[in-house]
Amino acid sequence: MIALTLTEIAAAVDGALHLAATDATGDTVVSGPVTTDSREVEPGGVFVAKPGEFDDGHRFAPSAVERGAALLVVEHPLDLPVPQVVVADSVQALGALATEVVARVRAKGRLKVVGVTGSNGKTTTKNLLRGILERAGVTVASRKSFNNEVGGPVTMLEVTDETEFLVAEMGASGVGEIARLVRMARPDVGIVLKVGLAHAGEFGGIEQTVRAKSEMVTDLLPTDVAVLNADDPRVVPMARVTPARVVWFGLGEQADVRATDLVVHARGTEFTVNAPGEASVRVRFGVLGEHHVMNALAATAAALELGVPLAAIAEALGEVTLAERWRMQVMGGRDGITVINDAYNASPDSMAAALKTLAQVQQPGTRTIAVLGEMSELGEFSGEEHDRIGLLAVRLGISQLVVVGPGARRLHISTVNEGSWDGESAYVETADEAYDLVVSMVRPGDTVLVKSSNAAGLRLLGDRLGEWFA
Template sequence: MIALTLGEIAGLVSGTLHAVGDHDPASVVDGVVDTDSRQMTAGGIFVAKPGEHTDGHRFVGAAIANGAVVAIVEHLVDEEITQIVVGDVIDAIAELARGVVARVRAGGDLRIVGVTGSNGKTTTKNFLARILSDEGETVAPIASYNNEVGAPLTMLRITDRTRFLVCEFGASAPGEIARLAGLVHPDVVIELMVGLAHAGGFGGIEETARAKAELVAAAAPTGTAVLNLDDPRVSAMGAGAEERGLRIIGFGQSPAADVRASDIEVTASGTSCVVHVDGQAIALRLQVLGAHHVNNALAAIAATGALGVAPADAVARLETVEIAERWRMQPMGGDDVRIINDAYNASPDSMAAALRTLAQITGPGERTVAVLGAMSELGESAGDEHDRIGLLAVRLNIQRIVVVGADARRLFLAAVGEGSWDGEAVHLPDADAAFDYLKDELRPGDRVLVKSSNSAGLRFLGDRLGESFS
């Protein structure tokens, strides 16, 4: 974080300062800000966040041991550390982030990119970070730091030297993107797609679209909206962008797109296409698996182009990205049995895309194996969407369908009902049972997809399989 006095921090968070030792309101702090006491370093600021299962106030002592010199708390704790008492620590870190970003922006050349979408956010922010890091100091979220805690913590990592801040905005209810993006008003906003991820929290896909459009409404007045023209709900956001006077850059495979892809090919070693932009046709060879990542790459090329990066430079940098993120289409295993661990999260759209990729990368004499768990947060659509994925897996001729967990049973029943009944589909109670089954079932030539929502825990099953067959 940038250097601020304790008095300035207390003012930004509307808190009451309780200084200890040689601290006073004029004392300067510039350490890391985090809610995890284990991540504290010398001079850090620990945010004592109350949690669902524990309370950060219990870990102030651990934060001190790791170097914290200030704690933002909701009540004083009996520890020898300077404390700033606030009404709500979540609101406090948001307001601290707002203030820090405003100061850096006022004093330098900070440009901010915000990205949202039902799928592809994390891959796209990693693509953005790779492109922009060659232009200057770039701060981007760790993993999926995109919620009411993660987004402000990412913003607070900037320094006076930071040129680019990439923000990933997720949401599970209306108003959340507006609140988070409103802290920084990005110069460039990216709308990837509107799907059924988290639809249970929004009440349906149209409500999801309205929530995602909050990012366009929060863009800086002279900003740029980068919109997926292949998604009609995203394309429709162009009207709102025009009303706000934003520059619009369309991407996708649509002929109307300003940044367009053609000749898409998916193999076991990566994904290739031709990028058409500014009258150029540039070959792109991604190491990342899956045709669905092409649009993420196009979005990153379009957004960084709005910030002055030449498309050819953006393409060259994207070609160096080895994986989208851990547990996202991550190749594991060995030459005989290849594992694709894509079990960090799942929605109907991403599940379908991953299954299609599995089918595309499996050659003659090789066998497709899909290890599938539940998709969470789908609300009333959950049953029908699990049915749809079960049907798709059979229609793609996935030769072994291994369904894990009670919440995914509908997927198994749909696969069996579609014809996968002679041992091709099995249902197992948990990840341990699935591992025991697969370590004996898998054979040379198998191409294995492990896919589920985070809550199903199959990402660790993917790790175990990758290690066993490496």
């Protein structure tokens, strides 16, 4: 975090400064990292005590002090010998502090902010942008999937006076949440990747999901840029609700930044990037799957708007071998066996994309095995979407399906009911059963996909299979 006095911090978060039993004054400067996790506190840092669903961060304040916290942001005073700012709501205070810090850095004229949202691909696109922009200047980007009301501002608070680019991943489980993050960071470039059924159950339907994702671009300024997916019929209408200049990305001819001549193989994807005023460039992208090309195009469009040459962007993309752990992560290798671990998350769109990639990389004379778990948070759409994925697996000619867990059982039933298969789908209750079954059935040259929502826990199954066939 940038250096601020205790008085400035208290004013930014509308809190009361408590200095009893300390040697500090209102002019004492704090500049250490800000966190809500006492285990991550560094000497001179700020600990925000956040009440949680199952626990209360105030209980861990003594541990934060032991680790060297210079300031506590709390909802009630604690009997601890460290300065404290007492606020009504610590999460709101965290956001207010992030807003202040970003505004101060932006006022110096160096910082450019990119916001990224969408039902799928946020973390991948954020990571690609970080890899591209780091070559051009000091870059701060969200760690892991830090994209909510806590992770978002924690990331923003990492900016310093030297930061040139902030890439802020912005997720939501309801209307209004992205708008709050946008107001904190004030993006110069806002990206909307795709609007699908991921978390539709939480949002209350696809219309509410569209409304929430559009918050990325509705408050942009006319001098800002909205980077929109030209291939998504739910994203295209957002051009009508943003005052910003629109730049389109996609595979179709209507896109400003588009990919042509795609080739998908077991170790990555190759494509040609075309952009206005730029010579076309061939990219050898080490991330598996045609759907990740769209993320690369979104990152490319944003980076071009920030002044990065297309040749430099292509070079950066060519050095990416893994978008993120558990996202189309290629493992294995023994006896020509490939394991694709894509079980960090799953929506109908990403599940379909992963299955299509599995079918695309199949070599003649080899088999494909899909180990699939539940797609969670789909609400009323859950049953029909699991049915649809089961039918897709059949129609793509996937050699063998292993369905794991009660939440995904309907997927198995739909494949059996399709009638064109005879025993190619197996159902097991647990990941351990799935592991034993897959190990027993795999043959040299097979490609195994492991895909599920995070809650299903199959990412660890993917790791086990990858290690076994390493």
